[in-house]
Amino acid sequence: MRKLILSAIAVGVLSVAVPAGADVKAGVDAWAKGDFLKAVAEWRPLAVSGDPDAQFNLAQAYKLGRGVPLDPALAESWFRKAAVQGHLQAEDNYGLALFQSGKKSEALPWLEKSVARGEPRTQLVLGTMLFNGDGVARDYPRAYALMTRASASGLQSASQTLTQMDQYISPADREKGTALAAQYAAQTPVPAKPGIPPRRASAPAPRPVVTPTSPPPAQVAQTVPKPARPAPVTKPTPAPKPVPKPTPKPTPAAKPAAPSGNWRVQLGAFSTPGNAQAQWNTVRGKLGGAQPFYVKAGAVTRLQAGGFASKAAANRACASAGVACVVVAP
Numbered sequence: 538m539r540k541l542i543l544s545a546i547a548v549g550v551l552s553v554a555v556p557a558g559a560d561v562k563a564g565v566d567a568w569a570k571g572d573f574l575k576a577v578a579e580w581r582p583l584a585v586s587g588d589p590d591a592q593f594n595l596a597q598a599y600k601l602g603r604g605v606p607l608d609p610a611l612a613e614s615w616f617r618k619a620a621v622q623g624h625l626q627a628e629d630n631y632g633l634a635l636f637q638s639g640k641k642s643e644a645l646p647w648l649e650k651s652v653a654r655g656e657p658r659t660q661l662v663l664g665t666m667l668f669n670g671d672g673v674a675r676d677y678p679r680a681y682a683l684m685t686r687a688s689a690s691g692l693q694s695a696s697q698t699l700t701q702m703d704q705y706i707s708p709a710d711r712e713k714g715t716a717l718a719a720q721y722a723a724q725t726p727v728p729a730k731p732g733i734p735p736r737r738a739s740a741p742a743p744r745p746v747v748t749p750t751s752p753p754p755a756q757v758a759q760t761v762p763k764p765a766r767p768a769p770v771t772k773p774t775p776a777p778k779p780v781p782k783p784t785p786k787p788t789p790a791a792k793p794a795a796p797s798g799n800w801r802v803q804l805g806a807f808s809t810p811g812n813a814q815a816q817w818n819t820v821r822g823k824l825g826g827a828q829p830f831y832v833k834a835g836a837v838t839r840l841q842a843g844g845f846a847s848k849a850a851a852n853r854a855c856a857s858a859g860v861a862c863v864v865v866a867p
Contacts (some may be wrong), residue, residue, distance in 0.1 A: 539610040561591050568594075573604030575784065584615065586799045592619040593627045600634075613638060620647065629656050636662055639670030655725035660687035668702060681714025684723050685863065699836035703806055711806055715822045716861040798846030799867035801830065802855050806837045816860070823857050841865060 554732035564579030577598050583591035598616035599608045599639045619627030632647030634693045648666075664683035681702055687695030703711070804820060807813040810831065817840055828841035834841040845851040848864060855862035 544699075561588060561594070562604065564591070564594060568603075571584075571791060573598065575604075577604035577813075580804065584618075587618075587622075589619040589624040591624040592616075592622075593630075595623055596627070596630065600630075609634065609638065621698040625654070629659060632659055633662060636666075641666065645673060653823040655686065655690075655721075656689040657690040660684070660690075661692060661698065664688075664695075665698065676711040678713035678717055681706060681711060682717035684724075685714065685718035689718075689722075689863075689866070703835060703837040712861045715803065715805065715863050719855065719861070719863040722864065753814070798844060798850070799863040800845035800848055800851040801841045801867075802845070802851050803863045803865050804840045804842060804858060804860055806834065806839045808837050810838045813838045816840050817842075820858050820860060823859060824854050827854060 560579055562581040562584055564576040565580060567573075568576035577595065580595045586593045592615045596612045596619065597613035599606075599615065600718070601607070602866055605611075613631065616627050616631035616634050620631040628647055629651045632644050635641075635644035635647065645663075645666075648663045650661045652663050661674075664680045664687065665671070666673050667680035667683065669675070681699075682697055683813055684702060685701045688699045706714075712798040772847070795854050802824075805813070805816055813831055820842075821827075822831070824842050827844045829839040831844055832839040842854065845854060848866070851864045855864060
């Protein structure tokens, strides 16, 4: 089984937290203007005194080498100080920092906490660990489920990794993973204001400030030790796949009304397009006039049904489909 390689940029961190404290906000304002030395000077005394937002921001400065020398070890230390106080962004980044420094057993509980909140970067990392059996027992269905959720959030590197997984895991594990991804989607808490990261578990979400410029990819890559590419593993010869019986082409019917919405549901991913068509013939009568879409993703074809006006309508269709199903947002 081939191992997956994580991109350094995929787990990069590029934001600073904006708390209620005026002095910490002054540092954020200086950071936004590119005055990193002033920002660090504002945050350091507050971080030393225990303010978790200042600790998180100081960790970011060390992570990116702005206003201070680049120092992943100090970044990890400040992320930890904020994380143990319940700072959610710090929890996310502390788990990633531990993973990147090779402390995978220490990273695992923090990654699990972050994944439970639906954080795409940690879903990508933990999904890769589960697929490779890297620091955790190998679990193909859960790896596929986490990668599906990360991909659905728009994380491009997760979509690319999911395409690799499609080529190597069995159809049975893929179906289990798709069903598990739907469960995770239903269980993930929805933030009160999408796009605003929470400050910490016991405090209201702050107004976000985005770093004015992103670091060049090379700068981020220097902070993340890229895993060595493993020796290739011979892929076992698969058992011969049954050839589906040809399905008589139905008599053309009257063209249905145009779909009334852009929500879709995914009903499986197939290495043989004919199997996707056979699946559609099985479920088409259960989806209330939905239209099929055969979406190519590398070597596989994803069967999707569309035309649903809302997420609720798509969820109802999934419930009546009778097969593993996951909702796909417009």
